[in-house]
Amino acid sequence: MTAPRPLPRLDADNRPFWTGGEVGELRIMRCRDCGTFLHPPRPVCRHCLSENVGPEVVPGTGVVDTYTVNYQKWHPAMDVPFVIARVALDGAPGVYLTTNIVGCPAESVDVGDRVRVRFEQHEDVWLPLFEKIA
Amino acid sequence: MSLSNEAYITGVGQSQIGVKLARSPLLLTVDAVKEALDEAGLSIGQIDGVSTYPGRVAQMLGFSPIGADELIDALGIRATWYAGGGEISSQLGAVVAAATAVRAGLARHVICFRTVYEAAALSRPDEFPMPRRDRVDGFSQWTAPFNALSAANWTAQYAMRHVKKYGLKREQLAQIALTDRAHAALNPRALVREPLSMDEYLAARMISSPLCLYDCDRFTDASTVLIVSAGTAVNEVRCTPIRIAAMAGTVERHSWDQAEWTASYATGRDLWTRTDYRPKDVDTVQFYDGFAFYALTWFEALGFCGIGEGGQFIEGGRRIALDGELPLNTFGGQIGAGRLHGFGFAHEAVTQLRGKGGARQIKKADPRLAIATSGGGPLATALLLARD
Secondary structure (H helix, E strand, O other): OOOOOOOEOOOOOOHHHHHHHHHOOEEEEEEOOOOOEEOOOOOOOOOOOOOOEEEEEEOOEEEEEEEEEEOOOOOOOOOOOEEEEEEEEOOOOOOEEEEEEEOOOHHHOOOOOEEEEEEEEEOOEEEEEEEEOO | OOHHHOEEEEEEEEOOOEOOOOOOHHHHHHHHHHHHHHHHOOOHHHOOEEEEOOOOOHHHOOOOOOOHHHHHHHOOOOOOEEEEOOOOOOOOHHHHHHHHHHHOOOOOEEEEEEEEEHHHHHHOOOOOOOOOOOOEOHHHHHOHHHOOOOHHHHHHHHHHHHHHHHOOOHHHHHHHHHHHHHHHOOOOOOOOOOOOOHHHHHHOOEEEOOEEHHHEOOOOEEEEEEEEEEOOOHHHOOOOOEEEEEEEEEEOOOOOOOOOOOOHHHHHHHHHOOOOOOHHHOOEEEOOOOEHHHHHHHHHHOOOOOOOOHHHHHOOOOOOOOOOOOOEOOOOHHHHHOOOOOHHHHHHHHHHHOOOOHHHOOOOOOOOEEEEEEEOOOEEEEEEEEOO
16 A cells, blocks of 8 residues: 655645646746746745746756655555655756656666656645656 | 853753653753753752743644743743744754843843653653644645655755765765764763664665664653853853853755755854854864764864865764764764754763763863754754853
8 A cells, every 4th residue: 555645735825836737737936027936936036025926837857956765664554665856947947846756766766867747646736756758 | 352241051951861751851851950050050040041942842742842931930930031942043043042142131041951752752642642634834845745754855865965976975974873872882871872883884774865774863852951141140150161152053945955055054154254263173073963964064064174075074983083183972962862952962062171071071181162063954053162
């Protein structure tokens, strides 16, 4: 049995991010005045303090900036090992996502690997998981 | 330098350190308070301030069961200033707050405490229930959905960058745990009294690569107290006062995954802008090691070696042993002595500067200067402590 993943509570700020996968879009909040990408999403720009911000679709590809292979069962139903990675997103400078690299052996992931988003729906949330680009 | 405007750590105290202790967390705190008062020669009536991290956390009582206000009421303290909360630069931020308060004249003698009850609470879920949440929010929403549930996972990713970018080897990182455990064997209060060998370390199971079982502290029940006294009141204590020569603390993005560096690096840089002392003047370091990798980063962050050179700096372990040039975590750190959560490092720095380390006292004669740190993820604090 695979343990259910804890899911985010949706609100006005995070809904575009967590539901973009329904239409295949990875959306990152961006300031429309100065262009800075803002993650986690907030209703104000951390660079110029503008409130003229909104979600922008990014390519959905990126690079493994760092990662870890988790071996510890944090609860009994957890399947291990699995890869937790920090992905630097293409087209959104300075933004990283914590995610899982799926669809390959855990031992085969490395820093610098090119990856592409693969959404996985859980209830009303589309989790942006990533897989290696062959 | 006007010494009357300085802040000092005077009495320090600690309860027993254990796992699944029956004694209540308030009484463990009282044990540590009494020991600290006794060392300082102060009475509870002379205490007029209380500071703690992170205050009572109702959703996670084992993590922090006692708040400042409860201790004030329980001990009949007449507080002219107090504070307790988690939104500060990690555990020793509570000491920074107290030092700032006594320098501002808001209090004369402040009890700073950190009480942990994580092992006992886990074993008594009826008394210490874990809340069930349908959904996660705040910072957790960016990690928990990907089963990055533990700080071990978040920390491991910083450690992996050191492995890949700077060539950090397991045999190098091992020196933190090996040193901790060697020193803990000399500390009668330490949770784990048996030394650890390199072979045992290398054979340990991985928790979250590159961190293995022995790179992690574990749930502990204990309380640690540090009394921070004003320069104008320090003549009232009978123990040797230890001056807080400089302090620094910051946050590096609130989330654990958007920052390139842990907060220790900015904190380390800030510390040296606030003092004329230099790293070469330091006699011993007590570095936060909730995960061993943090201790390694503090050597880099505080300029004892270059960025990325921490692994080479501690390689072989000679340099950071009791008789080395820079003894580390002489009480055993959190990996050896138990997860005291930040306060153990300042407690030990004071103990060493007073020459009271007993079997674990560093071999240098007349130590004058020590550093104690806490945190190392997105939050960090460093204290430079001096015996004048």
